Amino acid sequence: MKILIIGGNGTIGKKVVSHFKEKNEIIIGGRTNGDVIVDIANSKFIKSMFEKIGKIDAIICIAGEAKWENFNKLTEDDYYIGLKSKLMGQVNLVRIGQHFLKPNGSITLSTGILADDPVVKTTSAAMVNGAIHSFVKAVTLEIENGIRVNVVSSGMVEDAYKKYKDYFPGHNPIPMKKVINGYVRSVFGKGNGEIIRIYN
Template sequence: MRILIIGGNGTIGRTVTSRLEEKHEVIIAGRTSGDVTVDIADLESVRRMFDSVGKLDAVVCIAGEAKWDHFDKLSEEDFYVGIKSKLMGQVNLVKVGKEFINPGGSITLTTGILADDPVEMTTSAAMVNGAIHSFVKAVVLELDNVRVNAVSAGVVEDAYEKYKDYFPGHNPVSMNKVVNGYIKSVEGKINGQVIRVIE
């Protein structure tokens, strides 16, 4: 398969890329580095990326940001960071990307545990993650030849030390289990699913 991984140089992205490269041709997209650059918050940038890479069998997005802060401190503009990047960025990857996916191919989005098990200061991030879950379930009802799924993981072991104070009592998830969630979406046949990798 010919696979585009957006965010392929990140903590999770590097390991997903390494695993998929064992069997497939992988193209990495990133904001500042990779085989092609893209800002998923910019629709025209998304279009240029797809135009430059051409036909694909799968797209995996492990990118997107949202503002973390206490609810009382979040401005309307702060919420729009997550809405424009993580939410609409991934929605637009499906909207534009479906035209570049070969029949039977897939698009895999990324959310996270905050949709189901939020912690303090994650109102915005939890909101967009939950919205993506609903989007995935709905959009597949209107797509005939492209599968769409989302991977929703807990805090990965590789990043646990950095984030453990934000996630008291949460069990870190092995990177191997998280990567398997992406493999399941790309190489399997499931469609319209949220693949939860929690423990």
Template structure:
């Protein structure tokens, strides 16, 4: 399959690219790295991505930003960082991508444990993750031509423990191979409208 991976150079993205490139044709995209540039907050940039790549079989997005901070200190504009980037950026990848994707293709979005188990200072990030979950479930009802959509939601991944462990007290680190398997399940499986959770439910 020809797969566009947005965010293929991050801690999770590069692992996904490494595994999937063994059997698929990978096109990486990001703001400054990869085969093609794309800015998720710019609709025209997203359309240009698809025009450049041409026909493809799947999109995997492992990108998007959201601001962390105390709710009492967050301004309205701080919330729009996540809304414009991680939420609407991924929504627009799907909306516009529907015009270009091959029949029986798939979209895989990325959220995280905060959608179900928020921690301190994550009102914006948790809100965005929850919004993506709901979008995926609703969008799956309207997919045509055999196209599927899912989201992979991970907990604190092994490669990010040193940086974020203080924000996730008591959380078990998720092995990177387990996280990668979530993307493989979405891409090569038959599920549609699923939130593939790669973390403990406790």
């Protein structure tokens, strides 16, 4: 399969790429480096990226940012960071990317445990994650050509535990193998409109 992995150079992305490249042709999309350069917060970059790479079998997105800050300090512009990047960035990947997928292709988006179990300073991030979950369930009712759309929602991964453990007191770090398997399930399984939760 020819698979585009956006965010393939990140903490989770590197491990996902390493697994999928064993038997598939992988194209890595990144904001600053990769096989193709793309800022998902800008739909023009998304369209240009797909025009460069042509038809593919699957899209995986492990990218998108949102502002972490105390609720009383979040500004309207702070919220727009997550709305433009993680939310609309992934929505636009589906909206535009569907036209570059072969029939019966798949799109896998990424969120996280904050949609269901938020912690402090995550009002914006939790809101965006929850919106993506609703989007995935709704878009599968209308998207055409047999395209499947799922989302992988993971808890704090082992590889990021040292950096984020203070934000997630009492949370069990998720083994990277479990997270990778979430993406494998989405790409190679038959599920559609699924929120693949990996929380323990």
